[in-house]
Amino acid sequence: MPRPVLVAALWGLVLVLGGCRRTDPTPRPPETPEAGASPAAASSTSGAILFVSADTQGYLGPCGCSENMRGGIARAAFQVSEARQGALPVLYVDGGNSLFGEKTLKPGQVPQEELKAKALADAMRMMGLSVRATGPLDDTRGAAFRQGLGLPEVADGAVKLLPAGPRKVGVVAADSPEQLVAASAKARSDGADFVLGLLDAPLEEAQKAAELPGLAVDVLVATRSASELSGEQNRLVKATVPVVAPQSKGRSLVRVDLSYAKAPGSFSLQKGQADLEREVAALEQRTTLLDKEINLPGIDPKLKALKQGKRDELVARKQALVSAPPAASPDVNGFTVRFVPLESGLPSLPDAQALVARYDSEVGKLNLAWAKEHGQDCPAPAKGQAGFVGNEPCRSCHEESFPVWEKSKHHHAWETLEEVGKQHHLNCVGCHVTGWEQPGGVCRLDKVAGREDVGCESCHGPGSEHADEPSADNIIASPGEALCVTCHNPENSPHFDFATYLPRILGPGHGKPSDAVSPDKPADERKPAKP
DSSP: OOHHHHHHHHHHHHHHHHTOOOOOOOOOOOOOGGGSSOHHHHHHOOEEEEEEEOOOTTOSSOOOSSTTOOOOHHHHHHHHHHHTTSSSOEEEEEOSOOSOSOSSOOGGGHHHHHHHHHHHHHHHHHTTEEEEOOOGGGOTTOHHHHHHTOOOBOOTTOEEEEEETTEEEEEEEESSHHHHHHHHHHHHHTTOSEEEEEESSOHHHHHHHHTSTTOOOSEEEEOSOSSTTGGGSOEEEOSSSOEEEOOTTTTEEEEEEEEOOSSOOOOEEOSOOHHHHHHHHHHHHHHHHHHHHHTOTTOOHHHHHHHHHHHHHHHHHHHHHHHSOOOOOTTOOEEEEEEEEOOTTSOOOHHHHHHHHHHHHHHHHHHHHHHHHHOOOOOOOOTTOOOOOOSHHHHTTOGGGHHHHHTSGGGGHHHHHHHTTOTTOHHHHTTTBSSBTSTTSBOOGGGOTTOBSSOHHHHHOOOHHHHHSOOGGGOOOOOOHHHHTTTSOTTTOTTOOHHHHGGGGOBTTBSOGGGSOOTTSOGGGOOOOOO
16 A cells, blocks of 8 residues: 555544544443542643532422423433543532422322432432532421431531532522522632522522622522423523523533633633524424424324434434533633533433332332322212213213224323333322312222223213213313313423314214204213213
8 A cells, every 4th residue: 555545544544533432321430529530630620510400399200291201310310420421520519499399298198209309319319419408399398307318418598618629619508689698708708719509599589689789609590490380491591690590390400611710710601602502492492393293193103203313313412512511711710501401312320210210119019008008088079069980981872982082092091101110100190090189089099990091081070960861061071271281281291282182082973063962862862062
């Protein structure tokens, strides 16, 4: 081979090998936060990475009722673990309101929710939690239970200094703006180079706090959403102090990248991130559109697979953007703030995923045992009120309606829980049986038989009076969008569209005007009109 050709070939091989990336999805075990980098590396490090979770509301992962649902502590654990593969120190901080989803629990909920909180705490330890703040949703079972989990905490109004290479990050927690101002000042006096504020308040209140004189934080995280709707998206307000609110229920992480100048000094939000944010937003929009198409009832499997492949490609591109180190100037102490949406196509940390699987297995057995020992039947309907009777009494008059229902996903609602082992999960069962926790319905996990699936009464209301005396006047409910979204809500069915989904559950014998009651027929032969 001529020498010039040989040299070119060798250079080509070098370039190819130099561009290879490790594709093994199993990361190395995470190091402790303080040991995020070796002493030698820390002395020459050019920055640090902070991950922040908040407002998790007791979620280990999404329910799985829809395709491509975000979230999951195992996916979050993978992101933190992957970042620790580099030379920069990595800190993981939780903002609180994470252990439970409600401030009060019914007796039957207690075993499940305590077990879930313990699983979340184990996962946070696995992720190398540096420190966490606390909120009302952490004290649902009392301060003693929370403290018994053994997680590192920073009290409201207090400061925790964390080493981050040659700099110190101060984490301050507060449940009022005034407390936040005082705690941030203390963090500076204690030697914090960068201050992360955790305020137990919604975004709008945090924005007002960010304008207070004397506030000494660099980034402020609102750790509690104002409503279900407000928690459905990531929000970043860029002002003198950037204010962030991650998507609730563990669906996103906040990532803060710090870059260090040669000399200590104040930090400033780095410029030039607008183009990246616009590209990420465009990818988000395209992903959302594909999600709706993928979740269309009755979509052709081949078309669905093609669209899913395209979606996975977009997720990979977005992930590369949000995890790439920002451009930094050696003369400026700077930082960037980004969200890491925990998309379904992202990997999970195997050990964390195993922890979630153990919880899924144990909690079902725990709930079933509790129901058998302590469960109470639903109260009987009040006098003059209808009760639930199940599908079979409906079939005797409406046989022609059942083929439509039997082809729908409503008919397989219970089966979908059994496939993933969640048929005894209290968070799931209510939308997969008929008449859950309603008078005359089903209130015990050990007495679900005959009420499985989303049956006639789920949409039309309890049917005892109508079964006894069929009439259009005693059909309790008139199905509409308001009723559907009690289960097809943004959390469980984020891509639901009433106008698109409705035709999928209508058909011959179900929803046809010709089925209306005929006044010429005897009462026992009449069939009520379908709404």
